[in-house]
Amino acid sequence: MLGASIAYHLARRGARVTVLEKERPAAGTTSRSFAWINATFSKEPRAYFDLNMQGIAHWHRLEEELAGELKVDWSGSVEWHPPGEAAEALRKAAQRHQEWGHASAATEGAAAQQELTQRLPHVTPGEVQIAAYSSQEGAVDAVQAVAVLLDHAQRFGAQVEFPSQVTSLQLDHGRVCGVVTPNGEVACDALVVACGIDTPAVAAMAGVAVPLKDAPGVLIHSTPLPPLTGPVTLAPKAHFRQYADGRVVAGVDFGGSEVPDATFDYGRELMARAAEYLPALPGAALATVSRGQRVMPLDEYPIVGFAAARPNLYVAAMHSGITLAALMGHSAATEILEGVRLDYLAPYRLERFQTAGQPATLC
Template sequence: MSKRVAIVGAGILGAAIAYRLSKRGADVRVLEAGEPGQQATRASFAWINARNKNPREYHALNRQSMDRWAEFTDELGDVGWIHGGELRWATSGAGAEDIESRVALLRDWGYPIQLLDETEAHALEPDLPFRDFRVASYSEADTHVNAPLVTRRCLELAVEHGACLNANCEVTGIVTQGALVTGLETSLGPVDCDVALLAAGAATPKLASASGARSPGYDTFGATVVTTPVDPIFQTVCVIHAPREDEIPINVRQMGDGRVVIHGGRHGHTRDASHGTTDREAQELLQCACRYFPGLDATTVDEVRRARRPIPEDGQSIVGFSRQIPNLYIVTTHSGVTLAPLLSEIATTEVLDGAQDPALAPFRPSRFT
């Protein structure tokens, strides 16, 4: 008899896990409180990287997952996976020191990144205005992806393999008998399961607590601005981080359909707050981007994607079975897009085969008990 797995959450992580579990023959039911892929996954900047991931174990986990994206997209088809690497530069002495020290550490860890002088930076992106240039870095392995499209494709394949998807289905309670989950109470009725898997983003801590498990965390506001289509704005790279010295530091990437995605704020800090809480702030982000890419003057804001982003209490991923509820599997992280291929692979093996991947030893829920 197939193992019955109820997955709570249909963002990129829940969808990827549903795909891999159903492909392995599990009886999968996905329960999503809203529409699939429309919360943190949709608002994510979707930069696939390990650049600012600390400590080294977390960097290594992200680096390992970066290497999984080629095979993952081969399985999924065209999901807007864009190559080219990430470029950033500094305009102050302090900013230059930050870049130089990070590059030195990452190179020591084996990450493909290099320092560039102004001539070398211009060779990559000749149209970028490198005013007050001090130093740049280029991470050649970094990519980005259309995360909502990845989510949709994973769910389509999961359903083809027999999974059941229930959108607009809120989980209102977790039914336990002794120390085990036996089912979920939902707005569409009860759901029996052998394993409950929480991949519900910002809702995960509350759901875990309702069962007697622990997945401590908080959430922050996140937003990205998406423009109308424009001609290619990059010559070589696929992601830029404009100088952190700017009043509103911005991050820019361009999707395959020509739309440009802009994030503003101190990206990468666990308690950061994205710029874009209002439509006025969204327009400010577009204006900031136009200073570096004059071609964006002809574009308008097509949509503003806003969501709450899940952050585990210590900033590190939480993945694995709960010590308190041994058939409750938890997956929550601030790096969901980068980690989706690897965590979905590991979670599937652990849920179906009872294996324990040593790469996840520092990230188990048991560290909070």
Template sequence: MSRSIIVIGGGIIGASIAWHLTIAGAKVRLVCEKPGGIATPNSFAWINASWGNPHDYFKLRMRSIREWSRLGKDVAGLPLSWQGGLCWDLPEDKLLAYAEEHTSWGYDIKRLDAAEISAREPALVNIPEMALSAPLEGVAEPRDAAMILIADAMRRGMETVENARVTALKRDTAGRVSGVATDRGEWTVDEIVLAAGAETATLAAGIGVDVPIHTPPGLLVHSKPVPPMLNGLVIAPELHLRQTAEGRIVAGSDFGGTDPGTDPDAAADELFSKVKSFLKGGENLELDFHTTGYRPTPKDGFPIVGRVAGRDGLYLAVTHSGITLAPALGLFAAREILDGEDEALLAPYRLQRFA
């Protein structure tokens, strides 16, 4: 008999885990307030294994980049674009140190001079003397990717309960986490996957599990669609930009977004003014809307993934790097839940490290 599993959370992480569990033969019910998630639609959506992380995390991110390519072949219509990233978001000495380190780890990085940068991104107003090009990097349009994974899993037999707020996790008389209570009803299953983003800590606390996360806000501005201006991701000091397939320029002060402060509208106007002055023809850009996402970020900045000691039946998956890591975490979680495998790449990222 197939295992019955509830996945809580309709963002990219929950969608990927639910999809991988479904194709592996589990009986899956996805329970969420909104298909596509809450934080996921407000993501910058950069797929990368870029600077600032230790080697173990680099290896996990690189594996997930490869898994995105696999998933793109398995699921028709996933909105993936391998446009590459252009980065000069560090002082020159740190930029060169990053290039040297990551090249030694196997990351494809090329150093470009001003002429090469101008040829790559002719719309830039101010061309830096040097930047790094990472051809492996790309984008998964976040909400659409999650929705397509959910729809494909539903075609394969997954159930979805939408517009449902989970109010509590339930334990049986033996102490096993065995069900959920929602404002749409209660269900008992073999396993619970808690991938509820910012709500993860609150739901886990209800059964005595401390999940140390915070949820910093990140504001992104979105222009009205325009003809092509950018050829890839641009990771510049104090401004990260990309252009969507429909032509919108999406930007934040970094990939996590801008602090919206107490006046998000004013913060969005100020940020969009920087975007307009950053690009040739930018004076013709029009702000369409801005978004503020609350990124579920574990205390030490790295994912929390895996079973919880002393809480049989519960599997956690929470990370601030959901777009990059989604396909690998989905694959690994399905194997760990259904086959009892321990994935070595996830060993540093168990909740127990905070004990």
């Protein structure tokens, strides 16, 4: 997603772009993503919340630019909890986010029940203490979005090559001057490394260390079903949403927990967990179970920008890469083509990891 967005934005602004993808477009984490475009309650501190809000705004801009081909579902998101610690935490977080300008509204008790019945008529929420509806949020079919972005990049002259794995980099006077693939060599003025969880391996070919950590996540997809839910739904023990074509996607964790393999047995367990809230979700509708690897920097915040040690090597590796993709495409193209350093990206430079024992370069 990040590579496609950066390629589109660069090509649109007149750069000669070659996209090298080792498998096929969206083959990596992007095809295993929940793909919710959000700035909700885990997005803190304030600067990171603002970044995600900008991320949302740039999806709107991209939708307009791509004239109806890119379809984002702007139905918002709903989260709720029964009485307890999680309800307390949501109350505080919703208030803090409101103070930051997030369009979320929390309701309590009977009003919360009523809100859920109205917004989610097919959902049985169980006991509800608090519900928060966030109207600015959206969701996208990430695989379709990558296809649209690459198609438009090509209309602006970009070459898209796959399968074409980068196997080594050519260096000259401290700069990357070319990449090597089994199909041949490609010379470059600048190299963008947006290889998801393989970013460390590719950046290491130029001696640059990109610290990511392991963060898997399992999702299930159903066969197409009649309309069951509008907004992205964050129930206490499962989250789910429905694509325009009727497929329901569901998961149970947003990172940090132990994650089993993507077996069909485990998929059936997830399906049953989601069906507690969505009784019309038939077990037989389970179509796929996927285990994705979040592109998770060591401190969980994005890594974006030129590497100090290789001034023409640009790294883009981040979780919430769907939310941030449109913004990062615009931002990377601006930094690469205009030679400016965007203020709002200052907290997310690779060099923040350059502390004792953790060099940002390998050589």
